[in-house]
Amino acid sequence: MTVKLVTMKFQIQKTDVLSRKTPCAVVFALNDELLPSAQQLDAALDHVLSKMLKDKDLKNKPGYIQWLPVNNVACERVLLVHLGTTLDKKATQLEAGNVITAIKSSAATLARYPVKEACLYLDDIFSEKMPELRYHDEAATPQWLAEQLATLFTKATYRYTETLSKPEPKPVLSKLIYVCNDANRSRTLKASLERGAALGVGINFARELGNLPGNICTPSFLADKAKELAANSSKLTFRNLTEKQIESMGMGAFHSVAKGSDQDSRLIVLEYKGSSAAKSRPHVLVGKGITFDTGGISLKPGLNMDEMKFDMCGAASVLGSIKALVEMDAKVHVVGIIAAAENMPSGRASKPGDIVTSLSGQTIEILNTDAEGRLVLCDALTYAERYKPKSVIDIATLTGACIVALGHHASGLYSNHQALADKLLQAGISANDRAWQMPLWDEYQKQLDSNFADMANIGGPAGGSVTAACFLSRFAKKFHWAHLDVAGTASVSGTHKGATGRPVGLLVNYLLNA
Secondary structure: OOOOOOOOEEEEEOOOOOOOOEOOEEEEEEOOEEOHHHHHHHHHOOOHHHHHHHOOOOOOOOOOEEEEEOOOOOEOEEEEEEOOOOOOOOOOEEEHHHHHHHHHHHHHHHHHOOOOEEEEOHHHHHOOOOOEEEEOOEEOOHHHHHHHHHHHHHHHOOOOOOOOOOOOOOOOOOEEEEEOOOHHHHHHHHHHHHHHHHHHHHHHHHHHHHHOOOOOOOHHHHHHHHHHHHHOOOOEEEEEEOHHHHHHOOOHHHHHHHOOOOOOOEEEEEEEEOOOOOOOOOEEEEEEEEEEEOOOOOOOOOOOHHHHHHHHHHHHHHHHHHHHHHHHOOOOEEEEEEEEEEEOOOOOOOOOOOEEEOOOOOEEEOOOOOOOHHHHHHHHHHHHHHHOOOEEEEEEOOOHHHHHHHOOOOEEEEEOOHHHHHHHHHHHHHOOOOEEEOOOOHHHHHHHOOOOOOEEOOOOOOOHHHHHHHHHHOOOOOOOEEEEEOOOOOEEOHHHOEEOOOOHHHHHHHHHHO
16 A cells, blocks of 8 residues: 655745735734735725724634635635734734644645635735744744745645545645745745645654554554655665564564564664765664554553554654655654554463563563553664664653643653753754653652562553653663653544644654754
């Protein structure tokens, strides 16, 4: 099966809103006023837009929209989008988060309608006398906003259709014109739009892999997708270790999870060497790839167990990040390592109380077979040592405890190197894909004590996300390491159930600036 994604084209043009022919002109309002391009349309349309503002037909909140078919102007439709209100009464500052909300709303609306092309007049917010755009107490640049825009519009075109016999039609929106009449800004925006679009492609790739059911997205399927990526790029090399090789190498922790399933496990290695960075030490991404997690002998409850197909979203984020880097032709050196397996109960499966020897030589008492992610990751972390990495980041839907602590907005971040943690936190802010640093204190390590092995694989009910990270830290002493627990951010439940593609944005932003 080939993963097929809708791609969008982004262009920068200098044009006039009254003369530019387009299926849709997207214009904006702020506070109780129309922005310059909207003002021009308003004058040509008998002031219908300003009347909507005055009559409160368009709520003064970010992301609220009005969709109008129009006559007597070059565009066929107008999408009027509200940016909300300024941060201060003097209207000197505008919160970038409001603009992001407005972009999301615009993208979602255009993706639902039969519009192939739209002209976006968002650059109006950088015109004279407009309030300063602020993001996390810093000035937000036009380049940053253009990158965010391209990512969000690319994400909006994603639809899952693979296993639907009668899927809804995919969005027809394929081209977005970013209107910029400032020559100096225009020269710098092209690269930002291209980078944002490439990131969106990587995020959508991760989403598609996450959304596929466990009977399709198996460990060998993930290996095939990695191999396909490598086949399409001269800068990628692919290696695939089979279950027999994993066992013979001494990855006893990894094998203890995989052996209960009829699906063979895989250790997948995908190395990207950007043009000028090939000889540098790599940054390593390690992804948890449990393609379905029943809990093993420590069986999970049946309710919502279908969502355990998302337990490979860490692996999906590794592949999505590498795909984005390829699309960008990024000048970085990155190794992606994926520990892919199913966690199933059977006569071959590990039992609570079993003791296994990891690739590092440390022994582990398996007190709970549903704490399997750390078992596959610990051997993958030891395997990463051979690359003499600049940094190692593992990504895993590791603990429900992280959801209890942080909910569904921030990924949990742990690290043995504060400078690395700071860079990842900043990358999350820049990519609008935030993380929150959690403690990795020695006091928590004692909870992993075992009477029969070097350590247990769980540390009791208290601080479950912390003790899981403490477990992994014991296999990461030879390099700068960070752990991202994305249990609460990699997917959503309910009506909009599906994979989010996080933390691809954070990871790519970090790698581009590391």
